[in-house]
Amino acid sequence: MRYRVAVTTIRDLARLADVSVATVSRVFNNPEVVSQETREHVLRVAARVGYQPNESARTLATKKSYMIGLIWDTDHRRPGWRHPFLQEILIGLKTALSERGYHLLLLATSEREDSDKDVYLRAVKRHNLDGVVFIDNGTRDPALDVLAASGVPCVSLDRPVSGPRTTYVTSDNVGGARSAVARLHARGCRTIATITGPVRTRPGAERLDGYRAELAALDLPYRPELVVEGDFYLAGGYAGMRRLLDLPHRPDGVFVAGDEMAVGALRAITEAGLAVPEDVALIGFDDIELAALVPPGITTIAQDKAGFGTAAATALVEMIDSAEDEAPPPTVLPTTVVLRGTA
Known part of the structure; x- marks a missing residue:
């Protein structure tokens, strides 16, 4: 069944979903504090009526952009983007961040000069990003070290990082x-x-x-x-x-x-x-x-592919929401043996 009512305000949506205005606000601004059942119910109703939250108002009220940067080597000579394991990691990360009300923005900077050590930090400031996730490509890029030292919340996948608000997620x-x-x-x-x-x-x-x-x-x-x-x-x-x-x-x-x-x-x-x-x-x-x-x-x-995304999103949002220059400890995810025909 589809609603025929035009929904333009949060109060309209709250009435149709039979919840409080505060609950609707939490679903879009702080979804982690709302039960999964309630969150899914409100989002279903919002989708049926075509309701879109006012992103500008939310940003002004919370002083957040709700945008997370993703840094990964995008050099065309590297085949990294097509690797199936990393694709599954990205899907898990995007899903986990979306559930928390955040969007993911790819920062493609492969054409820069190697001496440009502020390139990522400038990108973060230009796009007003709340935090950054970066993926290890086997290089020790000084620009990543500058970003990590800046105080911007950073979570790395499979790469230890050093900074006041940094942590990483890896497997055993x-x-x-x-x-x-x-x-x-x-x-x-x-x-x-x-x-x-x-x-x-x-x-x-x-x-x-x-x-x-x-x-x-x-x-x-x-x-x-x-x-x-x-x-x-x-x-x-x-x-x-x-x-x-x-x-x-x-x-x-x-x-x-x-x-x-x-x-x-x-x-x-x-x-x-x-x-x-x-x-x-x-x-x-x-x-x-x-x-x-x-x-x-x-x-x-x-490897726990979904766990990568969930752990990274949880750690990043925790740092973004914290007023202190501190970071959660690294997350090491367990591995399991899957028996098939080759061994």
Whole structure:
């Protein structure tokens, strides 16, 4: 059923939703203090009648823009935007911020000079942003350090940051990698290799640390020739697996530090006429949708993708709402083993 009444004020909406004006105000200004049931009810009624909150009035009343900046390397030479895991993270982040009344604005600054260390801070001021989320791309950009030191609330994904109002969200990369190696060992694998992510990134480095730690715990030797650096993408996994299969004594188990690379590695194994997991067992990391669709299904270490967005949004809004120069502690999300056909 659709309402035929023209709704232009918050009082009209409150009457139609059978709630108080204060409740409607909270739904649009401070949704976290309203129960999910009430929030969804008010938003359903608002959608039916085409009600739009007065953003200008809300901004003046709260001195907030309700805009969050997203900083990620947008250089056209980098394929980062198409990575399925990061796409799912962004969806979770956008959803979590929207539930709290915030919008997400992409800050694309890839054409700047490297010496321009204030570029992000200027963008924040120009757009009157309440806070910023940035994603690790493996570089140590001085402009991000300047932004973090400025006092602007910042949350980083997979990258430690230092500043008065900064924190970060990451996964238990070390523990997840250890679980992967332990799973391969439990299957009977004794020559366990790894295709890492870029070791300049925190996830790439920590997953390699976890691989080495679990080998030591299992009293298996660390052999440098069994470690191939990848790039988190299909081609890197394919090329890395080809290198491992060319060894005089090929591995019987491989921990691949990203599912998209694991798909490429799986292709290389099957092209070599080998069976998975009988000849080579394989386990990935991330639990992207494709991992379940590629036969026989890639065993993987699942990250909490929705949890990334929720944790980042919660931490950022907490800092924005706080009058103090303080930040919540970093969030380390647990990982879980998802068993499928490759290991």
